[in-house]
Amino acid sequence: MLIRSPQDWELPESAATEEKFYHLSKRRDFLKSIGVAGVALAARDLLGATAGFPAKENPAYPASALKPTSYDLITSYNNFYEFGTDKDEPKPNSKKWKPEPWTVEIAGLIRNPVKIDVNDLIGKLGGIEQRVYRMRCVEAWSMVIPWDGFPLSKLVAFADPKPEAKFLKLTTILDPKNLPGQQENILRWPYVEGLHLDEANNELAFIATGIYGKPIPNQNGAPLRLVTPWKYGFKGVKSIAKIEFVAEQPMNTWRVMAPREYGFLANVNPTVDHPRWSQASERIIGGGGLLGARQKTLMFNGYEKQVAALYQGVDLKKFY
Amino acid sequence: MSFLEKLLRSKVFVWILILLPGLWPVWPIFLHPNSSVLADPLKFILHHLGFTACLLLATVLTFTPLRVLFPKWGVAQALNRHRRLVGVSAFAYAALHFATHVIYEGGTDVGTIPSILRTAVGKPFQLIGLLTLAILFLLTITSLTAAIRWLGGKLWKNIHRLAYVAAGLAAYHQAAARKIFPLQVLWIFVPLLLLEVARIIKQRRNAPSPARS
Numbered sequence: 001m002l003i004r005s006p007q008d009w010e011l012p013e014s015a016a017t018e019e020k021f022y023h024l025s026k027r028r029d030f031l032k033s034i035g036v037a038g039v040a041l042a043a044r045d046l047l048g049a050t051a052g053f054p055a056k057e058n059p060a061y062p063a064s065a066l067k068p069t070s071y072d073l074i075t076s077y078n079n080f081y082e083f084g085t086d087k088d089e090p091k092p093n094s095k096k097w098k099p100e101p102w103t104v105e106i107a108g109l110i111r112n113p114v115k116i117d118v119n120d121l122i123g124k125l126g127g128i129e130q131r132v133y134r135m136r137c138v139e140a141w142s143m144v145i146p147w148d149g150f151p152l153s154k155l156v157a158f159a160d161p162k163p164e165a166k167f168l169k170l171t172t173i174l175d176p177k178n179l180p181g182q183q184e185n186i187l188r189w190p191y192v193e194g195l196h197l198d199e200a201n202n203e204l205a206f207i208a209t210g211i212y213g214k215p216i217p218n219q220n221g222a223p224l225r226l227v228t229p230w231k232y233g234f235k236g237v238k239s240i241a242k243i244e245f246v247a248e249q250p251m252n253t254w255r256v257m258a259p260r261e262y263g264f265l266a267n268v269n270p271t272v273d274h275p276r277w278s279q280a281s282e283r284i285i286g287g288g289g290l291l292g293a294r295q296k297t298l299m300f301n302g303y304e305k306q307v308a309a310l311y312q313g314v315d316l317k318k319f320y
Numbered sequence: 321m322s323f324l325e326k327l328l329r330s331k332v333f334v335w336i337l338i339l340l341p342g343l344w345p346v347w348p349i350f351l352h353p354n355s356s357v358l359a360d361p362l363k364f365i366l367h368h369l370g371f372t373a374c375l376l377l378a379t380v381l382t383f384t385p386l387r388v389l390f391p392k393w394g395v396a397q398a399l400n401r402h403r404r405l406v407g408v409s410a411f412a413y414a415a416l417h418f419a420t421h422v423i424y425e426g427g428t429d430v431g432t433i434p435s436i437l438r439t440a441v442g443k444p445f446q447l448i449g450l451l452t453l454a455i456l457f458l459l460t461i462t463s464l465t466a467a468i469r470w471l472g473g474k475l476w477k478n479i480h481r482l483a484y485v486a487a488g489l490a491a492y493h494q495a496a497a498r499k500i501f502p503l504q505v506l507w508i509f510v511p512l513l514l515l516e517v518a519r520i521i522k523q524r525r526n527a528p529s530p531a532r533s
Binding site: 081085088091187257276281291292 | 349354355356357358359360361362363423424425426427428439443444445446496498499500502
């Protein structure tokens, strides 16, 4: 007999996503009802990565004591400087952008370099699944987000890295015409983030293509966005155009901007403060009422069991 | 007397101008709810109060240079009737901003205040905000007529020159509140800087030469 002991990231049934969020547009419901469906059609719909929806919840990641933030807040409170530096700007400013068709380049020290349509990639990696993760921003606020997507480790296996490959370098699309923030000299464009290869292969590292069972909205990083829930949110590079396997640690954008404030690892750590504010606790987005709510920040954002082994012997005060 | 001048001479009108920005958050929170504000309404209030304090501090400091540069301009004269009121209101907004910070960090639990203060003192960004508030507090309690008499005009004037230090600190604090440099700092404080430079040039020109004094 198989007795499953619940994992600490598991969520209770009560936190399961409401059915209304699983439903796509009425148009797609209609198309499905008359038997027109599938990747080819979906790819020509409104968003870049529409393959695989509705996603099945990964049975290893069912619901837990977490309370998902509302879809409305997740999609209206965004840091996406390519569409404006205020949190309310990315939603309206990205409304007209059409990230489709979308080709992602997988390159570098690998045996299988490709430029591939995002929906074809999702198909090759075996579709998508849903996972509910905490998300902690370096600005000391947090959300709980039901992501849809695929484990990054599947993409790594697909790319088939050579032994020299030690890091992943992930880059946002450079398109100043459609991403107006890139016309201004606020950050060094395009946005770059990186991971150690063993971090990318950790079971938690995830590439999101959706939120709440719907294709990921533009303001959240359509069509592909990195999710590393044990790290600060700025690691989650959005609208990924290129994934490169490299030998040297890439220089990530915020570290270029302010190396004393933002590191490469960027692990959530309540004992290492940002130079301007404490990281010991965090505001809960949608915490309720006028005063809102705050909670203690957890080591590795509550994912210590999954990732602590990656950093044994690493001085996390020095490598923040 | 121009209409604008008449309006600006009115204490009631100036009071309204000062109070309105404090009421502004009611709009995106209650009247016309905005999701990105509702995500954390207190954060919006916190930033808005600090912004208003900076704006009022920069505004009140333009009054003197405006009068020096344009001595016959009625609007500049009208504005200078309200220096104390606008200055004290800058302190009031700064104090509300700090009180909001305490609630933002620690909720309504008074026991968290010592640790909030410890954090503030340990971080230059927050410490400079506190110093600004301390200066504005000093200027506020010495703005009473009795305090002016007690200190004597000259000492009082020197103490109140700290307002310029407060403006510099406030500009730094406001700039450091964001991850990237916010342009609003420039449009709030650069006009003040230009007016001060123009005023100093004018006063140097008009001053008697040092040999004779």
